[in-house]
Amino acid sequence: MGIAERKIRQKEEFKASILEAAWQQVISDGWQSLSIRKIADAIEYSIPVIYNHFENKEAILLEFTKEGFQKLSETLQEVKDQYEVPAQQLEAMAHAYWDFAFDHNEYYQLMFGLGIPACDRVNQIIEMKTATGIMISTIKAAIAESNHPEADYFLKYHTYLSILHGLVSIQMIQKEGKPDASKKMILQDAISGFIISITSK
């Protein structure tokens, strides 16, 4: 009975065409503005057919999130395979990670829940400069007292902030509520490494 197989094949194709249409939406207007109606419109079917193939909108986004992690894994593995020394691997993977994030920007935003309204918002906030100023001045002072006062304070500030924000947001994505005190060891580890990197060496 080849007809049952044809059916599931057609079902797969249909599902794929939904994802295809959805992805077009995502890359052209961002995943924020992805809508079931627009997908239905694009595939020229009525709305409820989509719910025959996906439980809800979230399930569609989940699909892309999976794809994103798959692609990231592949990329990391490929890059890793090009080196032998772990330290070199780590460095190369870091660059690959960076490139992935910006080359597959939509995937990355989906994977890490970057809800982009903040982009427009953050850029019009003067209050942010105050916080920035406090941190930068401290970095400057630390560099001035260090053995290599020629270091780029602005670069070091970005590094400092990125470490902090990275730690926090990764933690927030993984679980809600305040993480236990043991998690603060990660902070301690990262930040003391950073401080050493500017104060001595």
Place this chain on the structure above:
Amino acid sequence: MGIAERKIRQKEEFKASILEAAWQQVISDGWQSLSIRKIADAIEYSIPVIYNHFENKEAILLEFTKEGFQKLSETLQEVKDQYEVPAQQLEAMAHAYWDFAFDHNEYYQLMFGLGIPACDRVNQIIEMKTATGIMISTIKAAIAESNHPEADYFLKYHTYLSILHGLVSIQMIQKEGKPDASKKMILQDAISGFIISITSK
């Protein structure tokens, strides 16, 4: 003419009551589910009055984002003032930053555009484990070859990922599109610091 003053005072109070009601919403259900209608309901006025005091919903969120950065600045400054040595200040500020993020969780999410649907999503993605595995194995190898093979690989992995994600998302929030190559120096700086911290010392 005290009546004009009373008017603007009342206007201020009204505005404050809107923000108050909005904030109640935010802390009880997250800023995702904040709605103009619910605010109107809470203050027992009709919907359009809110638009007399705020241009749109975004303006209300912007207000909280500002508040968030103000609070963060205050916190950082206070903590900084308790120390003299820049290195100590940086460390103390890092911990203060961490505490702020989790103690004022709603503010932080707003400030950095953490669009929390990803929380539920990320936790049901097995594909994520692959990527994690690749990175962890490399970290393990690096530690094994280092001078202190007793180091906690899981901690180091979290540090590694956090640095990467922090760099990327801070960059993404600030501007869209791929950042210029010079920005990659921040990555280079942070990651080489990290690598040194595990390979030698």
Place this chain on the structure above:
DNA sequence: GAATTTTTGTTAACACTGTTAACAAAAGTA
């Protein structure tokens, strides 16, 4: 104090969202 203007607030709608129940049409099976 009455008439007029300005401010303030309301109702009702528009244009969107995700989701689903009720039903019709097509396809496969007996």
Place this chain on the structure above:
DNA sequence: TACTTTTGTTAACAGTGTTAACAAAAATTC
């Protein structure tokens, strides 16, 4: 051919942000 299952549609529900048209209250002018 008659029946069942799958597939698809229309129409609605319950939300969302936002705004135009209008009524009521307050302040100002005559």
